[in-house]
Amino acid sequence: MDIRLKKYSHSMTTKLIVFMIMLACFSGVMQAIANLVSVNDGDVGIVFEDNYFFSESYVRESENLISELTRLLGKYKSEENILKGGTINKDDQRMEEQNLFSEFQIDSKSYNPNLSEAENYEKFKVDYADKISELKDQMIKRDLREFHFLLNNIEEVKDPLYYASDGVNVYTNSIMKDKEQFKDYPSYMVFEGYKSDIYPKEIEANKYLNRITMELDEWGTENHAMYVAFPKKFLDSKINEWKEKKVNSTKGFYYLLGFSAGFILSFLYLAFVTGRKSFKDEELRLYAVDKLYIDLNILLCIGLITLWVLILDFLEIPNNLNWVIPITIPFSAACFVLILSMVRHVKNRTLFKHTLIYQIVKGLVQFVRNVYDSGNVGVKTVLIVIGYPLLIALTFFMFPITIGFAAWFALKKVKSFKAIKDGVERIKNGEIQHSIEIGGKGEFANLAANINSITDGLKNAVDNELKSERLKTELITNVSHDIRTPLTSIITYVDLLKKEKDLSKIAEYTEVLDQKSKRLKFLTDDLFEAAKASSGNIPVHLEKIDIESLITQGLGEVSEKIEELNLEFKFNHPNAKVYVTADGKLLWRSIENVLSNIFKYALKGSRVYINIEDLGKDILLTFKNISAYELNISADELMERFKRGDESRSSQGSGLGLSIAKSLIDIQKGKFMIQIDGDLFKSIICIPKHSNE
Template identity: 55%
Template sequence: MDIKLKKYSHSIITKIVIFIIAIICLTGVMKVVVEVEIENDAQLSNALEDHYFQSFTYVQESAKLIRNLTSLIEEYKNEEHILSGGTIGEDEWRRVEENLFSDYQFRSRNYNHELSEEEIYETFKQEYADEITQAKDKLIKDDLKEYHLLLQNLEEYEVPLFYASDGKNVFTNTTLIEKMQFETYPAYMIFEDYKQEIYPKETKENEYLSRLTHHLDRLDPENTVVYVAFTEEFLDSKIKVWQENKAIGTKKLYKLVGFLIGFIFSFSYLVLVIGRKSFNDQELHLNAIDKLYNEIKIVICIFLIPIWLELVKEIYRNIDIFLLPITVPFAILGLVLVLSLVKHLKNKTLIKHTLIYSIIYKLTKFVGDVYSSGNVGVKTVLVVIGYPILVALTFFMFPVTIGLAAWFAYKRLSPSMQFRKG
């Protein structure tokens, strides 16, 4: 039985079958990743979540709302505040003035570096008064536009119900204004008087909850209140969708794990037997692909991933039809190149079978031969001209070049040094 296993373990048919299995598993992994990204919004973690209120999805439902409310209360407040320039920060305005001042230095005929800094700045403000006003007006317009965009976003919310106030400005989509009114709902978040009340209790165990609270931490807790509540109808529909996504995520996770295990085992087998005809075979057999320089293979492997991703984006609308026809050739080419690199690793030629190594080796051998037989003039020319050329050709690999050159020199000098010692 053991003899039969040894006989078939390295046969070409066995290798081809295992290679096909590896390709199927690798393609399966890539396909699952794409499906999770598209069908499940990359939420494979749904499969590991125990409850909707502990999920990323639940936090996501109110993350944008909390972020918008925080921006309105903390920064924009109201139109009067924006029009008065209250939203223009010191750092922001300093950058604007610095840009205008640089323009003044290069363009203005009135710029005089012999004046004091105060005088120069006063001259700048007088000459660039219109530009400064226009720059400030633009910042105010941009902030006013963002303010109304945030208000428009809030108008789209029917649920969750929210009420936010800093004591003067109020933003809400409901007639409810009291904390107790929001606490009657099956799920709510209360931020008031340095306290955070979150219900149901499972929400407190949500690892993503900080994505909400870190926005609210910037607000003044003495004057600010934020109430958010979820209706039962809203929660029922969202929980149903989450459960469906959880089922999809669980199925995808099992498939991903299965394909990964299959690929690991099949790839491990191929690494073990590749290049040899039996376990006792001492010679490593290379083919046409193996003659391609190793750094070229590595570059091709690196570029395969972004090219594949771009093609997947292009076929997004017809992903079910074209995903496999695109993915399989990439998987085959990538695996063939990786296995070829494995062969050279096993053959201890991973570095030696590179274009850079070959160039350095041939140049070093040529220089060594000339040094062994050439006169002093030829040697000088080689040092003065040849070395800079070598450095220029391999500047991006300079440390490697120096190391390899030193290694070759040592190898060639060792025999002669031993001879002299003898």
């Protein structure tokens, strides 16, 4: 029996069967994850929730309602308040007026650059008097639209019951006004000023409750009150719905654990037996796939995983769960074949030696050694044998002078060394501003200069670290804001869709959901592209590119967008043809990102200048436009990911376009930079000129 086990444990048939089991389990893991994400709108934590009142589902029932009521009473108050201009502050009005002044500077013939800005501003007030008077009306109309949108949302809420008041304005969907009436219900939330009363009390331990309390932190005053009550029928239906989702999620979670255990065991078995025919087999057998270099193997795995993710994303998984297993099986099969190949190289102790990089380095070292062995030693020997006697013969007659010069030279070097030693001791003791003064040139002078620069290097390192930490914090904040905005809208409209019976409203909500989901996909795609571009894992095919034709053709493709924004493009280029050495697709992608940035943030009706300059070895491509937003941040910060010139983040950009463009230009051996001069925004691309040699 033991002999049979040894015979079958390493047979190709057994390995093939276990490999298929591993693929099935891995596909099952992916399917279980997709099912868990699709159930309860991605709330996988429901598996570990013991009580409905501790769940995220409970908070969701009132989160959007409280948020909208807070905005209504905190900002808009009432329609009368909006019509009186109560929602408009001086800063907003001043910003809108400044945008009009920028338009006056560019388009108006009355603008005189020889006059002072104050004098031009007086002319602007006269010429644009009508438009300035209309600014407030436009801002009021915008606030009215948002006000009625929020009002319509809360008016459609039947359950839970609510009452909100700031002492003057009241919004409610019930006849109750007293908080004690709301407390008669099985669950309620009462917020008065800065005080709150929530029932059942265990809700206060709900880790998601801060999503509601955060909305109210800056809202509460003595006159503000908000009551929310959950009727028993409504609460029972939600509890039953939560229990049903918990059952389904728990079942999916157990499926995930089971498939994961099967996958891990089958993979460990294959990793243990691959390359050997028996337990006692000392010789490791490699296959044809093992001839592939390890680094190329890794790149191929990354490519397959990336393509798999892109296909699943394109099919909008987890909306189309039936496609998970058919797509996962072929990709996972290819990946695990490559992974098991790497396992065999680990067992064979050739993981590092079987890399393309190692082979190249090894070849270079061998080449240098061969050159050295082929004659350099002989040359050095000849120099030593001939040169040393000649030196002695030449200096023999002035031997005392040679000794004196050597002593003076040694003393000078000792003094330099002592100065460096004392200076390092002082710097070590905390005098980082101390400068070591060594005259002349040579190794000691260079060493002293390098030590003197250490303090500057330390200061720059600290400054860069602080800047890096700040930018990391802003990145997390910005990406969270950008992704949460469409996600919150999706959650809101899904909740509304669940309760809506009117087909026209359903169609309207579906359209909004489609827009927001596309927006979320756009942000995710841009984030993935930025990561891929910055990692440098993009194939580059350098070729001869006619830069003028590339830009002309590209502008033709976006002509509709140019006409829509009423932008006037001015294209200046040399009379002779200008060619660059670049990857056509990547170069156009970079230029397209710059144009996209212009379309999002350029002042409507303004001019955009594109200049091509021949610098000899390089070609300089410059894009200049007037920003519609006040550029109150530095060019370096604007190049960071998820940074926008629109600090309010109300525009539709992702803040990744310029970062992607820089990464793509860098891998083409070019340079990308931006410059800000007031409201003038410049994007500069420096790309190597094509050489005919």
